[in-house]
Amino acid sequence: MLNRLNTVFEPHERALRLRAYRSEVLAGNIANADTPNYKARDFDFQAAYRGAIGQDDLSLARTHAGHLGSSASTAAPSWLAYRHPVQPSIDGNTVELDAEVARYSENALRYQASLTFTSQRIRGLFSAIQGQ
Amino acid sequence: MSLINVFDIAASALSAQSQRLNVVASNMANADSAVSADGTPYRARQLMFEARMLRPGSIAPAVSVKGVVEDTSAPRLVFDPKHPLADAKGYVSYPNVSVVEEMTNMISASRSYQINTDVMNTAKNLMLRTLSLGQ
Numbered sequence: 275m276l277n278r279l280n281t282v283f284e285p286h287e288r289a290l291r292l293r294a295y296r297s298e299v300l301a302g303n304i305a306n307a308d309t310p311n312y313k314a315r316d317f318d319f320q321a322a323y324r325g326a327i328g329q330d331d332l333s334l335a336r337t338h339a340g341h342l343g344s345s346a347s348t349a350a351p352s353w354l355a356y357r358h359p360v361q362p363s364i365d366g367n368t369v370e371l372d373a374e375v376a377r378y379s380e381n382a383l384r385y386q387a388s389l390t391f392t393s394q395r396i397r398g399l400f401s402a403i404q405g406q
Numbered sequence: 407m408s409l410i411n412v413f414d415i416a417a418s419a420l421s422a423q424s425q426r427l428n429v430v431a432s433n434m435a436n437a438d439s440a441v442s443a444d445g446t447p448y449r450a451r452q453l454m455f456e457a458r459m460l461r462p463g464s465i466a467p468a469v470s471v472k473g474v475v476e477d478t479s480a481p482r483l484v485f486d487p488k489h490p491l492a493d494a495k496g497y498v499s500y501p502n503v504s505v506v507e508e509m510t511n512m513i514s515a516s517r518s519y520q521i522n523t524d525v526m527n528t529a530k531n532l533m534l535r536t537l538s539l540g541q
Contacts, residue, residue, distance in 0.1 A: 290536075291408075295465065297532070298408040298415065301525050302457075302466025305419035307518055308426075309455040309469055354465065375521060382528045389535055396540040 282399070286392040288326045292319060293385040299354065300378040303369050311366040314374065317353040325353075409536075412529040414460050418468035419522040425471050426453050426515040430508050437503040440491050448501040450477040450508075477502055 299315055306312040359368040429451050436448040451474050457467040479502045487496035 294408040297529065298411045298464075299466045301412040301415045301529070302468065304521060304525055305415045305469050306455075306457045306467060307521075308423075308514065309457045312457045312467075315466070371518075371521065375524075378525060378528070382532055385532050386535060389532075389539060393539055 279399075282395055283392065285327065286388050286395070289323060289388045290385065290392070292322055292326060293381055293388060296381050297378065297385065300374055300381060303374045304371065304378060307367070307369045307371045307374070309367060312369060313367075314357040314359070314369045315354045316357055316377070317355060322353045408465070409529050409533050411460070411464060411466070413526060415466060415468045416522045416526040416529070418460070418470060420519060420526075422453070422455060422469040422471050423515045423519040423522065427512065427519070429453055429474065430512045430515065433503045433508050434505065434512075436501055437505055437508075438500060440489075440498055440500055447481045447499045448503070449481075450501065450503045451475070452477060 296317065296319060299317065303314045303316070357368060359370060360373075361370065362368050433450050436442070439448040442448040453474055454472040456470050456472040458470045460468045481499040481502050483497040484500055485496055486492055486498045489498045492498050
């Protein structure tokens, strides 16, 4: 039963985690909008999500009892890519503040959408348990 | 929890931008200070920003102020032979502060500050909504 519950919540949980990651990356871009030679970074959400769903876990394979596991967060930086700026600035900075702010807001909106889906699932399960 | 890190990143930007505003204020206030503490005219100061990871494992860098540099360009010379600080030719050295540059610097700093407070606010709202999940 707990396994079933896990599969119900897993897609949204992964989406939330990736959205939180992306908001951190975009906040880093916005914070460094005035830093010379800073290159804006981002990742392809769709590909990252597919990767997260396809693999059961982002941790390393453990083929021996003595192997140490790795945390999922160490895999995150490999998705990150540099953005192609439309108008690079003269100091080598590639952050376009308006575009980054728009992406940050969009990401926040989609995070809230995932939250809404999750809470609807919880509500649905509650009414199933209560049987009313 | 990476949303918590958004607070650290935005806070580092707020601190860096407020330091920049401080330097702008100092430059503007001393735009006509012909003598500073060491006897020479005041020199315009600029901040150097640097992207730096707050923790070894973090995925996005925060901003830190690497240092303050003094503008080494020549002082502004004003012909005023009656001034007590005038040299043999009658010129007084005034600071090399460009008021126009400082004004644009100030606008840029205050805009960045505002945007980073918005980023922080959004992250806060997302976290509050996450906390109330399932209620």
